[in-house]
Amino acid sequence: MSDRLPQSPAPRNIPVLDLRQPAPVRPLTQPLLPAQGGLSDRLHRPLRDLRISVTDRCNFRCSYCMPKEVFDKDYPYLPQTSLLSFEEITTLARQFLAHGVRKIRLTGGEPLLRKHLERLIEQLAALRTVDGVPPDLTLTTNGSLLTRKAASLKAAGLQRVTVSLDGLDDAVFRRMNDVDFPVRDVLAGIEAAQAAGLGADGGLKVNMVVKRGTNEDQILPMARHFRGSGVPLRFIEYMDVGATNGWRMDEVLPSAQVIERLREAFPLVPLEAAAPGETAQRWGYANADGVWDPALGEVGVISSVTQAFCRDCNRARLSTEGQLYLCLFASQGHDLRSLLRGGASEAELASAIAHIWQGRGDRYSELRAQRPPDTALPAGSGQRRVEMSYIGG
Ligand SMILES: Nc1nc2c(ncn2[C@@H]2O[C@H](COP(=O)(O)OP(=O)(O)OP(=O)(O)O)[C@@H](O)[C@H]2O)c(=O)[nH]1
Ligand SMILES: C[S@@+](CC[C@H](N)C(=O)[O-])C[C@H]1O[C@@H](n2cnc3c(N)ncnc32)[C@H](O)[C@@H]1O
Numbered sequence: 001m002s003d004r005l006p007q008s009p010a011p012r013n014i015p016v017l018d019l020r021q022p023a024p025v026r027p028l029t030q031p032l033l034p035a036q037g038g039l040s041d042r043l044h045r046p047l048r049d050l051r052i053s054v055t056d057r058c059n060f061r062c063s064y065c066m067p068k069e070v071f072d073k074d075y076p077y078l079p080q081t082s083l084l085s086f087e088e089i090t091t092l093a094r095q096f097l098a099h100g101v102r103k104i105r106l107t108g109g110e111p112l113l114r115k116h117l118e119r120l121i122e123q124l125a126a127l128r129t130v131d132g133v134p135p136d137l138t139l140t141t142n143g144s145l146l147t148r149k150a151a152s153l154k155a156a157g158l159q160r161v162t163v164s165l166d167g168l169d170d171a172v173f174r175r176m177n178d179v180d181f182p183v184r185d186v187l188a189g190i191e192a193a194q195a196a197g198l199g200a201d202g203g204l205k206v207n208m209v210v211k212r213g214t215n216e217d218q219i220l221p222m223a224r225h226f227r228g229s230g231v232p233l234r235f236i237e238y239m240d241v242g243a244t245n246g247w248r249m250d251e252v253l254p255s256a257q258v259i260e261r262l263r264e265a266f267p268l269v270p271l272e273a274a275a276p277g278e279t280a281q282r283w284g285y286a287n288a289d290g291v292w293d294p295a296l297g298e299v300g301v302i303s304s305v306t307q308a309f310c311r312d313c314n315r316a317r318l319s320t321e322g323q324l325y326l327c328l329f330a331s332q333g334h335d336l337r338s339l340l341r342g343g344a345s346e347a348e349l350a351s352a353i354a355h356i357w358q359g360r361g362d363r364y365s366e367l368r369a370q371r372p373p374d375t376a377l378p379a380g381s382g383q384r385r386v387e388m389s390y391i392g393g
């Protein structure tokens, strides 16, 4: 089990959940049946999505993720020897694919800081799902290094990319990343990714975390900028993940309000989920007849706080040092690295993964949404949860 939990100083504010309006739970988008030919957890959820964190380091200090006061020069980042090697990651990924995983997302920290990441991408792109096709291979990045790396990532076999961008106004963006990084460089990274072919068929997405009172004025400018560009934009509710960001409910702008603001500016129509277990609720930009115009594209909201989507959650998370986490809000992982380094065979690894997934009952956001307002966290409340930069988001 991991002991990699946030170090001192103590969190600035202990998150006190104040859900004045208990959230509805989003309806299922996949049937509650045992996974076809794959694993199923205790809540009958299949294993489909593997998110791999390749580094716990980042060149940004977004306050909702790696606040400067905590992630300073003395922060005990993982030593090189703790990190899974590319070969170790590939060995584990092969077992996850054999269990039915179809999508692999590389994340971090900032994944593009991991040296020679292209080599890992090449290895992962050569793997096959149970259907005999390459996995849907994607990556989430802050975009700061994309101008330099987009072409080599594409050449290595990356299929698509998601760029996080919290505003278009340079001053707001610099405040959000808290390292004075200019917005024009991320926009250039997005263009480079499109030019490299990572944006085909909506493969390039942009995610914006919305913090009430901080960057909410960027919602409409961002929507205007990406409408009709072929890049789906998704607004993410600010989450109480980790224990260092001083999360407060009053800084969450519920997705319903985001959609309301968008609808005042543009006609929108709800779209079907593109895939079972999808995180985002999708809306299409409509034409004058109120019909979705695919040329105008779509926008989405990820409402983990106000509309939990645990019932569909098919995501496993592999931390930088090889801990398997079953939920973004978990306090503890399952140590696959020790198994690997202890000489476990691939069959033993596969069996361990199956055992862990079949015992999974995590549904943190859903449980929290069902609690009355102003009560303590239902799960992991006695323990500190892992940080987003460690588990990878
Ligand atoms: N609470 C919660 N948030 C999640 C989960 N999965 C992803 N997110 C958050 O949703 C945001 C978007 O995630 P992405 O990395 O773009 O992944 P995705 O939505 O699966 O991506 P696509 O494959 O492009 O649809 C990030 O901030 C994630 O932290 C989840 O299982 N639970
Ligand atoms: C942890 S980052 C890692 C990848 C990369 N550094 C990036 O920012 O895209 C993954 C995603 O998590 C999101 N994120 C981090 N902390 C969050 C929080 N407290 N609430 C909601 N989303 C968060 C980020 O905005 C980003 O889209």
Ligand code: SF4
Residues within 6 Å of the ligand: 058, 059, 060, 061, 062, 065, 066, 108, 109, 110, 142, 164, 388, 389
């Ligand atoms: S959200 Fe991404 S870019 Fe921002 S601090 Fe976290 S890991 Fe870095």
Ligand code: SF4
Residues within 6 Å of the ligand: 309, 310, 311, 313, 314, 315, 326, 327, 328, 329, 362, 363, 364, 365, 366
């Ligand atoms: S809170 Fe946990 S179980 Fe629920 S959707 Fe997120 S990762 Fe999945």
